[in-house]
Amino acid sequence: MKLPSIILRVMQHWLVPLLVVVSLFLLLRGHDEPGGGFAGGLMAAAAVILVALAETPTEARRLLRLHPTTLIALGLLVALVAGLIGPLTGKAFLTAVWLKADVGLFYFKAGTPLLFDIGVYLVVVGAVSTFALEIEEAAPLAPDRTGATPAKTDSVEGGAPSKS
Amino acid sequence: MLLELTLAIPVLLAVVAPLAWRRLGAWWPRVASLGALTVFVFLLLMLPDAILGHPQTVTREWMPQLGVTFALRADSFGIFMALIISGIGWGIMSYAGGYLGKDERTGSITGWLLLFMAAMIGVSVADNILMLFVSWEMTSFTSFMLIGTNHRDEESRVGAKQALLVTAIGGLALLGGLVILGRQAGTWNLSEMPAMHDHPFALGAFVLICLGAFTKSAQFPFSFWLPGAMRAPTPVSAYLHSATMVKAGVFLLARMHHVLGELPAWTPTLVITAAATMILVILAVPRATDLKALLAYSTIGALAIMVGLIGIGTDKSMTAMVVFLLAHACYKGPLFLVAGSIDHAVHSRDIRRLGGLAQKMPVTIVTGVIAGLSMVGIPPMLGFIAKEYALGAGMNYAPWVAGLITVLAMAFVLVAANVILIPAFGKKRELASHAHEAPWSMRVPMVVISSLGLILGVSPGLLERYIVGPAVTSLEVTPVHLSLWHGWNLPLLLSTAAVFWGGLAFWKRTALGAFCPALPSGPRIFDAIWNGTVGFGRNVTRILQNGSLTMYLGTIVVVACVLLLSVWIIEAAPIDVDVVRKVPIIDVIIAAVIAVSAVVTALARRRLPAIAALGAMGMGVTLFFLASQAPDLALTQFLVEILSVVILVIGFRHLPDFRITKKRYQIGRVAIAVLVGFTMSVMTLVALSTDYAAPISAWHGDNALTKGHGHNVVNVILVDFRGFDTFGEIIVLGIAALGVGVLVGSLQKLRKHNPEMLSGNTKEPVQ
Numbered sequence A: 001m002k003l004p005s006i007i008l009r010v011m012q013h014w015l016v017p018l019l020v021v022v023s024l025f026l027l028l029r030g031h032d033e034p035g036g037g038f039a040g041g042l043m044a045a046a047a048v049i050l051v052a053l054a055e056t057p058t059e060a061r062r063l064l065r066l067h068p069t070t071l072i073a074l075g076l077l078v079a080l081v082a083g084l085i086g087p088l089t090g091k092a093f094l095t096a097v098w099l100k101a102d103v104g105l106f107y108f109k110a111g112t113p114l115l116f117d118i119g120v121y122l123v124v125v126g127a128v129s130t131f132a133l134e135i136e137e138a139a140p141l142a143p144d145r146t147g148a149t150p151a152k153t154d155s156v157e158g159g160a161p162s163k164s
Numbered sequence B: 001m002l003l004e005l006t007l008a009i010p011v012l013l014a015v016v017a018p019l020a021w022r023r024l025g026a027w028w029p030r031v032a033s034l035g036a037l038t039v040f041v042f043l044l045l046m047l048p049d050a051i052l053g054h055p056q057t058v059t060r061e062w063m064p065q066l067g068v069t070f071a072l073r074a075d076s077f078g079i080f081m082a083l084i085i086s087g088i089g090w091g092i093m094s095y096a097g098g099y100l101g102k103d104e105r106t107g108s109i110t111g112w113l114l115l116f117m118a119a120m121i122g123v124s125v126a127d128n129i130l131m132l133f134v135s136w137e138m139t140s141f142t143s144f145m146l147i148g149t150n151h152r153d154e155e156s157r158v159g160a161k162q163a164l165l166v167t168a169i170g171g172l173a174l175l176g177g178l179v180i181l182g183r184q185a186g187t188w189n190l191s192e193m194p195a196m197h198d199h200p201f202a203l204g205a206f207v208l209i210c211l212g213a214f215t216k217s218a219q220f221p222f223s224f225w226l227p228g229a230m231r232a233p234t235p236v237s238a239y240l241h242s243a244t245m246v247k248a249g250v251f252l253l254a255r256m257h258h259v260l261g262e263l264p265a266w267t268p269t270l271v272i273t274a275a276a277t278m279i280l281v282i283l284a285v286p287r288a289t290d291l292k293a294l295l296a297y298s299t300i301g302a303l304a305i306m307v308g309l310i311g312i313g314t315d316k317s318m319t320a321m322v323v324f325l326l327a328h329a330c331y332k333g334p335l336f337l338v339a340g341s342i343d344h345a346v347h348s349r350d351i352r353r354l355g356g357l358a359q360k361m362p363v364t365i366v367t368g369v370i371a372g373l374s375m376v377g378i379p380p381m382l383g384f385i386a387k388e389y390a391l392g393a394g395m396n397y398a399p400w401v402a403g404l405i406t407v408l409a410m411a412f413v414l415v416a417a418n419v420i421l422i423p424a425f426g427k428k429r430e431l432a433s434h435a436h437e438a439p440w441s442m443r444v445p446m447v448v449i450s451s452l453g454l455i456l457g458v459s460p461g462l463l464e465r466y467i468v469g470p471a472v473t474s475l476e477v478t479p480v481h482l483s484l485w486h487g488w489n490l491p492l493l494l495s496t497a498a499v500f501w502g503g504l505a506f507w508k509r510t511a512l513g514a515f516c517p518a519l520p521s522g523p524r525i526f527d528a529i530w531n532g533t534v535g536f537g538r539n540v541t542r543i544l545q546n547g548s549l550t551m552y553l554g555t556i557v558v559v560a561c562v563l564l565l566s567v568w569i570i571e572a573a574p575i576d577v578d579v580v581r582k583v584p585i586i587d588v589i590i591a592a593v594i595a596v597s598a599v600v601t602a603l604a605r606r607r608l609p610a611i612a613a614l615g616a617m618g619m620g621v622t623l624f625f626l627a628s629q630a631p632d633l634a635l636t637q638f639l640v641e642i643l644s645v646v647i648l649v650i651g652f653r654h655l656p657d658f659r660i661t662k663k664r665y666q667i668g669r670v671a672i673a674v675l676v677g678f679t680m681s682v683m684t685l686v687a688l689s690t691d692y693a694a695p696i697s698a699w700h701g702d703n704a705l706t707k708g709h710g711h712n713v714v715n716v717i718l719v720d721f722r723g724f725d726t727f728g729e730i731i732v733l734g735i736a737a738l739g740v741g742v743l744v745g746s747l748q749k750l751r752k753h754n755p756e757m758l759s760g761n762t763k764e765p766v767q
Helices: A006-029 A037-054 A057-063 A069-086 A112-137 B002-024 B027-051 B075-099 B106-125 B127-146 B156-183 B204-215 B225-231 B234-243 B247-260 B267-285 B289-313 B315-346 B362-376 B382-397 B399-425 B430-434 B440-458 B459-475 B490-507 B509-515 B521-544 B551-572 B585-603 B609-628 B631-652 B663-689 B696-708 B714-723 B723-753
Strands: A100-101 A106-111 B057-063 B066-071
Touching: A006 A037, A006 A112, A037 A057, A037 A112, A037 B075, A037 B521, A037 B631, A037 B714, A057 A069, A069 A112, A100 B696, A106 A112, A112 B631, A112 B714, A112 B723, B002 B027, B002 B066, B002 B075, B002 B106, B027 B075, B027 B106, B027 B459, B066 B127, B075 B106, B075 B234, B075 B247, B075 B315, B075 B459, B075 B609, B106 B127, B106 B234, B106 B714, B127 B156, B127 B204, B127 B225, B127 B234, B127 B247, B156 B204, B156 B225, B156 B247, B156 B521, B204 B247, B204 B267, B225 B234, B225 B289, B234 B289, B234 B315, B247 B289, B247 B315, B267 B289, B267 B509, B289 B382, B289 B399, B289 B440, B315 B362, B315 B399, B315 B430, B315 B440, B315 B459, B362 B382, B362 B399, B362 B440, B362 B521, B382 B440, B382 B459, B382 B490, B399 B490, B399 B696, B440 B459, B490 B509, B490 B723, B551 B663, B585 B609, B585 B663, B609 B631, B631 B714, B696 B714, B714 B723
Parallel strands: none
Antiparallel strands: A100 A106, B057 B066
């Protein structure tokens, strides 16, 4: 595989931390401003993919620390726990429970919807990283590009191998 | 309390069975049989109340919205049935201990048997008809597990599958029938159900309930599953497929007699079905050579007699049915156990290879003779009384019914002689040399149950007063007087003739076997239907899933469009042109950008330009969201577009280079694109032109801050108001990711181990 562009590799060092911070920012402010777990998760996944393309998929996995599948499972677990707090207080599954404190100038609120959104965030990061990393890591299906043994995945309609 | 325990004891024992078997070893079957005996005693204790007319009841809420109540009512007929189930159950548990020996499956088999016992008692004492249905299905399921015990054997699996499919289809019909009855009667409790025969829906309910009962009790044309079920271990066959489960259909029909018995269709339907089944049995018996197959056919015949008697529905016939039910359990159970003992001793059930076992297995053979005499109907056995009353009731209805029962009784003589006389006194074969008597745990149940047939036969007064009489009364029919002997009359003559001709048939059995035509085999018909269904499915799959992603997408999209458009045309849904005029100018500009990108995408001949143009189109949509003041949607759309393009490009790296070369492929693609575009435009316009109900968006906007504590309405909807949907969506997302992982992983493995599968032009989908 040919080496990725040097510009991409340099930019990556600056962009990835920025993307991660913005993604967390989107996640946390999501309840009141544009953002949320889904958008935040996509942004974080973009950071992972950037590393995978600029460096290697292995490097991207190292950045994630946890296996993407574990992230998905963890996210679902967090969302489930967020949903089960409602029943603990005698309400239906996924009923929101809020804690609020108004200390002078500082207004604080936290609730199970935020926890739930964190679960969404984790699932999205895990799932999108899985899509990208699994496909990226797979060895090319047709190493011989001249088409000696082309795999006919969707070229049944007579896609002729080109000589590019 | 006692009533709940009769269900709780077997369920609890069933749950601990696998563990207990490992801990207790040979003691476990004894414990299990003791459990069954306890249930038997509890039921006996409840009998006096039931006879006096105030049966014990239990009522607990289960699913009150659906009318499902955990309602039990131990009336005399229910207790009568449950006594048979627990009594035979006691014998079977003990017998299974000896029969299976150190077989490692003993734990699970006894567990399923106990669970079956609980389900069957549930059928007997259920008052709520939906509760009855749940128990009924549970018996089908446990039967499936027990037939398939030997799941490494192909034929066992086939037998189990047939039994499950046939009884489950019947079960579905039964559910329909019961729901009709319950809704129309306004009560779900059997005891409160009025006579429904003049209700307009009664006939429909009756047909459905008949389907349930006939499949369960192996009546024509559903008889074939019962011989197939004989692959189960013999204790299972003895318990489920002769003494108890197959009688559930008879039991249900008896229960329904007071509700639907006056229906004009009741008698002809049941009597004709029973007659067809009897003819089937009469033709099948002379050719059968397997001990268990012979017994299975005679079981089907006995069930047919009971169905016919319920169909006739007179006082005499209902009494005869109850006596027959008891007599059959007392002789057919032991006969199966005798067959099992012979199989256990010499490892064969083929009557052509058996003979001369009388000296080696005296107790088994004597038991078999007692049970066989009851089956043949020799006085003073219980079987004699049952047959006399059945013949009498049949005669009162129509002479041909009595005639048919007589011929069937002849076939029973043949079965009894084949099953007992040939193995016991036939020419001694080499197999007999190493035969041995069964252990005590197997002998005791056989002896006890078969001698019941003798004891009850000589004490008809006891039978009438405490067992049969109350049971018949609780079916809302007046019992007739029972006696062993009632003079020289026509039934006795017919009965004697049956024994005589049966003996003659046994003597000339080879000639008779050759004379009887081979029947079209039920299992073969079932297989034909089964294979046809599966084959049809396979062909449809081959056409629809031919391996080309382009075809998949094209099919899905075109079918969806055609369906949507046809609805639009049929419903003549109006389009209000004014909605188009109200569009602001900025939207028109963005729409133009989107349209240009769409045209470029559709015309692209290579992947990369296509995906780039698609991305541009997505960006147009993002712009549109921004213009509509939906920053949240725009942000998400923007990210999704970028990531899709990136992931698609990564994916393309793996595919061979691709270019559309032929004009007609291009035209096809453009045509599909136009069709989709047109459909979606129409749908959007139709949706905008119609006010079905007040939109709910206002509610969300008003309540986001007060109830959801958030300023971002979209997010509040996602994580709070519609949190459950989101939860489902992230589960789907996770599953999709796992799917990608598995697909890529298996592709890698495939390439490593058999690369030729990927290179070839494989039309078959890769399994």
